[in-house]
Amino acid sequence: MASRMLKFVKVQRQMPHKREVAARAHDFDEIYDDFSTPSAAEQASRCSQCGVPFCQVHCPVHNNIPDWLMLTAEGRLEEAYEVSQATNNFPEICGRICPQDRLCEGNCVIEQSGHGTVTIGAVEKYINDTAWAEGWVKPVRPAREREQSVGIVGGGPAGLAAAEQLRKKGFQVTVYDRYDRMGGLMIYGIPNFKLEKEVVERRTKLLAEAGVAYVPNCDVGRDVSLEELRRRHDALLLATGVYKARDIKVPGVGLDNVRPALDFLVASNRKGLGDAVPAFEDGTLNAEGKDVVVIGGGDTAMDCVRTAVRQGARSVKCLYRRNRQNMPGSQREVANAEEEGVEFVWLAAPEAFDGDTTVETVRACRVHLGVPDATGRQLPQILPDSSFSLPADLVIKALGFDPEDLPALFGCPELETTRWGTVKVRYPSLATNLDGVYAAGDIVRGASLVVWAIRDGRDAADSIARYLDNKTAGASATAVAAE
Structure with missing residues (x-):
């Protein structure tokens, strides 16, 4: 192992080639x-194979990262794939969209020692794209079928x-x-330049081949009641996500062309x-030729x-009330932008x-970061007499999401x-x-990451299986007692 690993002192960190701006921005x-x-x-050979792998500790699904890095370095890619998918249902997706700089890579030991992190996400993407290309990814085939439905x-x-x-x-x-796909x-919210849709569609197709039945265009509460679903199935999982856009209370928020982020992204x-997409075709949700202001960080x-850049906006500005160091988003995404x-x-x-x-300008004011609050984040304070204006033909509110009123x-x-407003669970x-x-997922923890949703879905599945096993055992015991 030592001859193939621990090369971080001799091999520099390198990401896959990033396409030139002149090409990719269009x-x-x-x-x-x-x-x-x-x-x-x-x-992969740069991994230090440390005794306490902080990359794994800080991965929500606890991927066995050091092992699949070692297997990749040794050319044992099919085994690397098996290890990678053992803890993650969508490894090729997480390799693309996880904020590795905040999770696994951000806690890499050799990064902390100044040698530059292992490119964990890029290697994960390589392993699993190779697995798809080689035909190693197969639909689930359970050892036995059960009658109980979820x-x-x-x-x-x-x-x-x-x-x-x-x-x-x-x-x-x-x-x-509720949607048609x-x-x-992953399909309607994340742009293609981060996650091409065929990557998601091949995964949903694989699940269908494994026997998962899909009922699209089904709005629970309108097309079918929750009570009907409870009668139809032996157990039920609510994994609706959170889609209610947070708003901002300022004058003019109801003007035309002040739009929620999800409307803009879904249209694109x-x-x-x-x-x-009529709203795109008529220009309402199309940034082409416009001065675009996005609010949020x-x-x-x-x-x-x-997305606005790629649609051909005349100018794109991001208005954020804190500084770069306090942005909740991935620093890698900020740099790309x-x-x-x-x-x-x-x-x-x-x-x-x-x-x-229709909105013509965004009037804004300067902010000073004051003392930290209970969470440790500095509180924004408005500076008096600091107003300024930005031209805007389209304003996009990217202020986060709250849960809908599910009851x-x-x-x-x-x-x-x-x-x-999230669903209360034990x-x-x-x-x-x-x-x-x-x-499970965002409807329980609030708006979060795809990888956390995967973790919650896996945990919920284990709990549902135990519940149904206990239900079966209880029914069998009752039947025996009756005899």
Whole structure:
């Protein structure tokens, strides 16, 4: 092992080739090329194989990263794939969109020692793309089929991860989703330049081949009641995600062309998928030729500014009330946006949106970061007499997401929620107050990462399996007693 690993002192960190700005800023193709086999092996060999792998500790699904890096360095790619997919239902997706700089790579031991992190995400993407190309990725085939069925409300990462885990155990699984495609925000929220849609679609197709049934265009509460789903299935998982856009209370927020981020991103992604999108065609949700101002500092804001660049916006500005060091989004995404011509207006907050019927300018004010609050983040304080204006033909609000009112939406007032509107569950089982009903992903933890949704979906699947096993055991014991 030592001859192939521990090469971080001699081999420099290197990412796959990133396409030049002049080329990538005009299309929606992924911006990084694939590693070559020698390059992937060389970068994997930089791993220090440390005794306490902080990369694994800080991965939400606890991927066995050192082992699959070692196997990659040794050219044992099929084994590396097996290790990679053992803890992650969508490793090729996480390799593309996880904020590795905040998770595994950000906690790499050799990064802390000044040698530059192992390129974990790029190697993970290489391993799993190779597995798809070589035909190593196969649909789940359970050892035995069970009659019990599980209904899953929501076809995003939490719901699909749970579906695969439950199919492995032989349960009959049906996924209900309000949209016409499965994948949730992976298909409609994340732009192609970060995650090409064929990557998601081949995974959802694989799950269908494994026996997962899909019911698209099904709005629970309108097309079918939650109570009906509870009667139809032996257990139920709520994995709806959070889609309610947070708003901002300033004058002019109701003007035309002041739009929520998700509306803008969904229109762009649907257009890329070949759908008819009237709001894009008439220019409402198309940034071409416009001065665009995006408000927010998270990954959704970065998706919006970089999408606007590719649509041909005249100018793109990101207005954020804190500084770069306090941005919640990935620093790598910020750097990519800057390279592509996005202008960041730090320490600035919107004061009003000015215009008659359509927004014409964003009036903003300067912000000073004061003392930290209870969470440790410095509180933004408005500086008096600091107003300034930015031209704007399109304003995109990327302020985060809150949960919808599920008890009202589902016609199920007895479903307990927290004071934040998320579904209230018991830990570690993720069971709700309704018998046989579980919840996972953003609808429990609030807006978060795809990888955390995968983790929650896997945990919920384990709890549902135990619940159904106990139910079966109880029924068998009752039958024996009756005899």
